[in-house]
Amino acid sequence: MTVMIDIADAKKTFTMHLQGGIELPVVSGVTFHVNPGECVVLSGPSGAGKSSILKMIFGNYRCDSGRIGIRHRGAVVDLATAEPRQVLNIRRATIGYVSQFLRAVPRVATIDVVAEPLIVNGMNRADAQARAGELLHRLNIPERLWQLPPATFSGGEQQRVNIARGFISELPILLLDEPTASLDAANRAVVVALVAEKKRQGVAMVAIVHDDEIRHLIADRIVDVTSFAAAA
Amino acid sequence: MADQDMADLDKLGSDQPLLVAESLSKSYGRIAACREVSFSLYPGEVLAIVGESGSGKSTLLQILSGQLNPSAGHVSYRMRDGITRDLTTLGEAERRFLFRTDWGFVHQDPAQGLRMAVSAGANVGERLMAVGWNHYGRIRETASDWLGRVEIDVARIDDAPRTYSGGMRQRLQIARNLVTEPRLVFMDEPTGGLDVSVQARLLDLVRSLVAELHLAVIIVTHDLAVARLLSHRVMVMKGGRVIETGLTDQVLDDPREPYTQLLVSSILPP
Numbered sequence: 001m002t003v004m005i006d007i008a009d010a011k012k013t014f015t016m017h018l019q020g021g022i023e024l025p026v027v028s029g030v031t032f033h034v035n036p037g038e039c040v041v042l043s044g045p046s047g048a049g050k051s052s053i054l055k056m057i058f059g060n061y062r063c064d065s066g067r068i069g070i071r072h073r074g075a076v077v078d079l080a081t082a083e084p085r086q087v088l089n090i091r092r093a094t095i096g097y098v099s100q101f102l103r104a105v106p107r108v109a110t111i112d113v114v115a116e117p118l119i120v121n122g123m124n125r126a127d128a129q130a131r132a133g134e135l136l137h138r139l140n141i142p143e144r145l146w147q148l149p150p151a152t153f154s155g156g157e158q159q160r161v162n163i164a165r166g167f168i169s170e171l172p173i174l175l176l177d178e179p180t181a182s183l184d185a186a187n188r189a190v191v192v193a194l195v196a197e198k199k200r201q202g203v204a205m206v207a208i209v210h211d212d213e214i215r216h217l218i219a220d221r222i223v224d225v226t227s228f229a230a231a232a
Numbered sequence: 233m234a235d236q237d238m239a240d241l242d243k244l245g246s247d248q249p250l251l252v253a254e255s256l257s258k259s260y261g262r263i264a265a266c267r268e269v270s271f272s273l274y275p276g277e278v279l280a281i282v283g284e285s286g287s288g289k290s291t292l293l294q295i296l297s298g299q300l301n302p303s304a305g306h307v308s309y310r311m312r313d314g315i316t317r318d319l320t321t322l323g324e325a326e327r328r329f330l331f332r333t334d335w336g337f338v339h340q341d342p343a344q345g346l347r348m349a350v351s352a353g354a355n356v357g358e359r360l361m362a363v364g365w366n367h368y369g370r371i372r373e374t375a376s377d378w379l380g381r382v383e384i385d386v387a388r389i390d391d392a393p394r395t396y397s398g399g400m401r402q403r404l405q406i407a408r409n410l411v412t413e414p415r416l417v418f419m420d421e422p423t424g425g426l427d428v429s430v431q432a433r434l435l436d437l438v439r440s441l442v443a444e445l446h447l448a449v450i451i452v453t454h455d456l457a458v459a460r461l462l463s464h465r466v467m468v469m470k471g472g473r474v475i476e477t478g479l480t481d482q483v484l485d486d487p488r489e490p491y492t493q494l495l496v497s498s499i500l501p502p
Contacts, residue, residue, distance in 0.1 A: 017490035018497060059479065084465050084479045085274060106432045120443075146293045 002055055003073060004033040004173055004204035005057060010066030010080065010145040026052045029226040030066065036172070039195060039218050050208045053225065054175050056080075057206060058097045059087040070094060070173070092120060093175045098166030100181060102150055102158040110153075110161055111136070111146040117169040135164040139190055154192035156182045167194050174198060176207040180214050192217045248310060249414060250275050250448050251296070256305035258291055258472075265291040266302070267472045272498055274448040275415065280480065282453055282495070288472035289360035289452045290420060296450060297337060297418045298327050312415075334360045336409030336417035338423040342401035346393050346408065349427060352379060353389040356408050363412055378407040382437060399430035403437065412440065419451040435461050456499055468492045 010030040016022045027049040034040045042050040055061040057068060059079050076189040079085065091097075097115070108116075114132035119125060134147060139160040145153065150161045159182050166174065176195075179184045180188045188211070195218045200207060209215040215222075239317065249272040258266040266288045273279055281289045294300035296307055298319045307319045312334055322330070331337070339345040346355050356375040357365075365371050376386045381394035384396075393401050409417060422438070423431040439462055442449055452460055459466050459480055466483050468476040468491065476489045487493045
């Protein structure tokens with residue numbers, strides 16, 4: 001089987017120059033892989049470095065050392081050493097990231113926020129909006145809100161818009177940071193179903209989920225992050 | 233594995249840089265405004281140059297746009313015919329032509345980039361005439377179209393920009409610059425003098441135009457929020473040097489240099 005994510009001995013430390021150069025070790029020796037169609041859930045207490053690992057896989061945090069192998073357009077690229085342009089290409093074509101909070105541009109309508117990843121990859125606006133509408137509908141965002149920017153929505157609605165935006169793309173890797181955190185039971189079930197569909201399509205996923213029940217429903221494998229805790 | 237890596241890099245390398253800066257330096261007597269700056273900019277890429285006043289970012293922008301000669305180093309640009317030329321070897325006429333067609337320059341103060349006493353339509357149309365358009369009806373039609381795209385009421389087409397608000401002037405300056413379909417636009421603190429609400433609208437507009445027209449942009453700003461919203465990459469300058477560079481979200485979320493950490497930590501929470 002072709003591994004989609006292959007992390008070997010990755011390490012991250014923050015150096016806080018404004019606090020007298022304190023070294024803040026985050027994680028070290030991070031080593032695991034993810035196969036297509038598999039959802040790996042990172043577990044460990046708050047502060048163990050789960051989100052940091054997700055950000056390292058997305059290229060948002062830089063690694064001090066180690067390797068983040070990503071299968072991108074049929075070849076393996078080490079994200080830890082990739083050029084910025086290459087990281088952008090990988091994000092456009094390979095890795096999607098559903099963050100905890102929606103970071104939307106002020107005036108853009110919800111339907112366009114959700115459709116954007118498809119348009120960027122070349123789909124025409126009408127088709128992309130139709131797909132966005134289907135997902136928003138499934139996630140119980142009423143149609144009367146679709147033309148409004150999501151900035152004024154409640155936390156749960158914003159999170160669902162964010163999920164729609166993350167799941168709309170056909171990227172082979174998805175990173176999920178607490179996708180169900182502020183959702184009610186009905187919407188949590190929708191997210192579980194969306195994850196199952198992505199698995200059937202062969203998408204490799206890494207997720208952070210605190211809810212035991214959801215974790216049980218989506219995890220194929222659990223990677224305990226405490227074993228990567230960096231020695232202080 | 234190494235071969236596969238190379239194959240992927242080859243695919244990415246198939247498009248050539250639009251602009252290449254090599255070891256640019258500029259000194260005024262003993263003061264070095266800009267030291268050893270090098271980078272490549274690709275088509276469609278938005279690069280933000282951030283830093284405080286006096287960091288050398290505006291000097292760098294002037295060198296890159298051929299308005300100031302560097303004391304050392306080169307800027308080369310791939311012209312529309314595909315040939316890469318060193319800017320210093322361009323004649324004055326060629327440089328002016330580049331400025332009127334393939335480049336745009338958005339000044340912080342729209343009065344510097346507009347002719348304040350002539351109509352908005354003429355401000356936009358003038359750039360078209362400079363590249364040889366001579367059909368009045370088509371020029372006016374294109375100018376109206378562009379006013380609409382930058383969200384200026386077409387009924388205001390015959391008014392001079394001195395009757396416009398600051399935000400409208402800035403949008404008009406953008407229309408004037410983009411009407412010739414440039415491939416590269418320089419922007420010097422384009423939201424600098426505007427109210428916050430007007431800023432947000434302008435940034436939105438710039439962001440969508442940049443994506444739609446696949447523009448390459450070099451934007452100088454001291455506002456990290458502007459850099460985050462618009463740019464793919466950032467260069468952080470201090471004392472004339474580039475002290476940190478990388479993907480915008482990388483540099484802003486995981487800043488490494490003490491000065492960058494100071495800049496990032498100085499942002500007021502929204």
